[in-house]
Amino acid sequence: MAELLFRQDPYLKSCEATVVAVHGDSIELDRTVFYPLGGGQAGDTGKIGQWRVLDTRKGPVADQVLHVLEPGANLTTGSKVETQLDWERRHRLMRLHTALHLLGAVVKAPVTGGRINDDKAHLDFDIEMERLVKDAIEARLNELVKTGVQTRPMWITDAELDARPELVKTMSVAPPRGEGRVRLLEIPGIDLQACGGTHVANTAEIGTLKVVRIRSEGKRNKRVTLELA
Numbered sequence: 001m002a003e004l005l006f007r008q009d010p011y012l013k014s015c016e017a018t019v020v021a022v023h024g025d026s027i028e029l030d031r032t033v034f035y036p037l038g039g040g041q042a043g044d045t046g047k048i049g050q051w052r053v054l055d056t057r058k059g060p061v062a063d064q065v066l067h068v069l070e071p072g073a074n075l076t077t078g079s080k081v082e083t084q085l086d087w088e089r090r091h092r093l094m095r096l097h098t099a100l101h102l103l104g105a106v107v108k109a110p111v112t113g114g115r116i117n118d119d120k121a122h123l124d125f126d127i128e129m130e131r132l133v134k135d136a137i138e139a140r141l142n143e144l145v146k147t148g149v150q151t152r153p154m155w156i157t158d159a160e161l162d163a164r165p166e167l168v169k170t171m172s173v174a175p176p177r178g179e180g181r182v183r184l185l186e187i188p189g190i191d192l193q194a195c196g197g198t199h200v201a202n203t204a205e206i207g208t209l210k211v212v213r214i215r216s217e218g219k220r221n222k223r224v225t226l227e228l229a
């Protein structure tokens with residue numbers, strides 16, 4: 001189990017840490033700024049010591065983070081290391097992730113899935129195709145970006161979440177539970193939902209968005225894909 005520094009401060013770009021376990025190409029640290037693939041958001045890349053981190057994944061145990069190192073990397077348990085995120089990439093992930101919260105508020109329909117990569121992101125909706133108008137969605141998204149609303153993370157208990165099922169917006173993504181509490185992201189006046197990902201502090205930081213594609217992925221999945229302009 002690692003201390004997940006990105007949960008308290010998603011803007012941390014580096015930290016010192018100690019290697020606590022080595023599993024083949026992957027290592028665990030006692031604390032980390034690396035977000036592991038989850039909730040639809042891609043895992044972080046960067047450097048640990050002199051070695052490239054190619055991907056970050058969750059382990060089978062709660063709060064276990066596996067940093068996947070380049071082939072040939074040679075780190076041993078107990079080593080003290082300096083870690084460094086690919087910050088530009090992570091910041092794009094944070095901007096696109098926060099953009100999906102806006103998209104989920106603009107398109108009023110159940111969300112059936114989603115994915116955030118560093119070059120584009122999408123949500124899938126259970127909605128009729130005719131109700132998805134590209135130019136209207138893009139215009140509304142960019143209005144919300146320009147409003148410059150501060151985002152607000154907060155925590156509630158698992159029991160409180162069970163009492164408010166409307167906070168779980170994405171049917172295919174289980175909310176991040178652990179230690180009996182769940183993290184929420186509020187974008188006041190726009191969105192409130194359970195989410196363990198990394199977000200920007202203010203919607204203005206997202207910058208201009210483009211709706212690049214709206215496509216049917218099946219009867220209950222209509223996919224809206226965004227890119228940063």
Ligand SMILES: [Zn+2]
Binds near residue numbers: 097185198
């Ligand atoms: Zn989120």
